[in-house]
């Protein structure tokens with residue numbers, strides 16, 4: 001079967017590799033650079049936090065996210081270059097005045113036995129955390145992955161598999177009869193075609209903090225948006241990420257930098273002497289519901305996968321396997337059926353392909 005995939009973000013790359021490994025003929029088109037991606041996927045923090053994120057999303061995110069963690073754990077062993085992966089869990093904390101957010105998370109997680117442990121003294125787990133913070137919750141099954149190493153390694157694997165890759169090649173239309181199916185993974189590039197798709201700005205910083213020894217992902221709950229500190233080897237930390245209703249990828253704002261860095265400092269005073277290595281901002285593709293969609297147009301032979309919002313790394317491997325199953329067996333895996341919609345109107349105002 002001949003498959004065209006449009007867009008080489010995390011969704012397009014993951015799908016291309018799953019299909020190529022299953023002997024589909026895959027062609028991958030990318031508007032910009034393939035080797036130096038400048039897309040939403042390339043700036044992501046790589047948190048795999050199905051429990052903590054279920055507060056913002058659907059409970060079914062938990063099952064998908066846990067499946068994704070297993071999928072990445074297995075997949076990185078097969079990739080040609082190393083990918084940093086850590087599954088030591090997430091420590092959620094909140095300042096006294098923002099403690100209600102912890103209670104809300106606990107209420108949501110009550111239905112998932114074993115998902116969390118209430119912690120009276122977070123210093124038992126992370127001795128260096130400031131004593132202003134003491135109550136917390138530990139989510140032992142959560143993980144994190146280096147998005148940048150994964151994007152790179154998936155790219156290398158696609159090349160090694162012989163997938164035909166057309167980079168710097170913006171697609172306006174494809175000849176339908178050249179392919180059995182076309183899968184549109186354009187993220188915000190599909191905004192003018194997919195109704196309700198919007199950009200949600202996210203900003204983050206990469207820090208080097210030699211005076212800080214934090215081993216677990218720390219998530220600081222607050223009423224606005226969750227802030228996280230992600231430890232990486234050699235005292236590197238990722239601090240993020242804002243969640244602002246604006247399609248704006250301009251550089252990190254002073255307001256956001258102050259807010260994020262103040263939270264980091266409140267967790268550990270050693271961040272005062274940290275160095276800011278890099279800052280990033282990009283827009284997450286999201287639908288009104290903040291839930292992703294897999295839109296199937298059988299008449300046109302097009303599948304749109306979009307709206308991955310804050311969860312591209314949590315959804316991509318599960319969606320990719322589900323698309324592979326659909327193409328082979330014309331049935332969708334039960335985990336993804338809540339996200340599948342059918343669009344059989346040949347004149348659908350979606351991605352136009354020449355016939």
Ligand SMILES: Cc1cc2nc3c(=O)[nH]c(=O)nc-3n(C[C@H](O)[C@H](O)[C@H](O)COP(=O)(O)OP(=O)(O)OC[C@H]3O[C@@H](n4cnc5c(N)ncnc54)[C@H](O)[C@@H]3O)c2cc1C
Pocket residue numbers: 006007008009010011012029030031032037038039040041042043044045046047048169170171172185186187188189190201202203204240241242281282283284285305306307308309310311312313314315
């Ligand atoms: C600051 C920040 C932090 C984040 N942290 C996390 C996290 O910790 N965990 C997590 O799971 N998610 C995270 N996300 C969300 C995640 O990055 C997104 O959900 C994900 O990147 C979406 O992937 P995608 O492949 O759908 O889109 P994209 O990454 O946007 O890829 C789409 C690709 O399509 C290409 N394209 C567009 N139009 C065309 C065209 N006409 N022809 C050819 N190619 C085209 C684009 O150039 C692009 O390369 C974060 C996002 C941000 C901004």
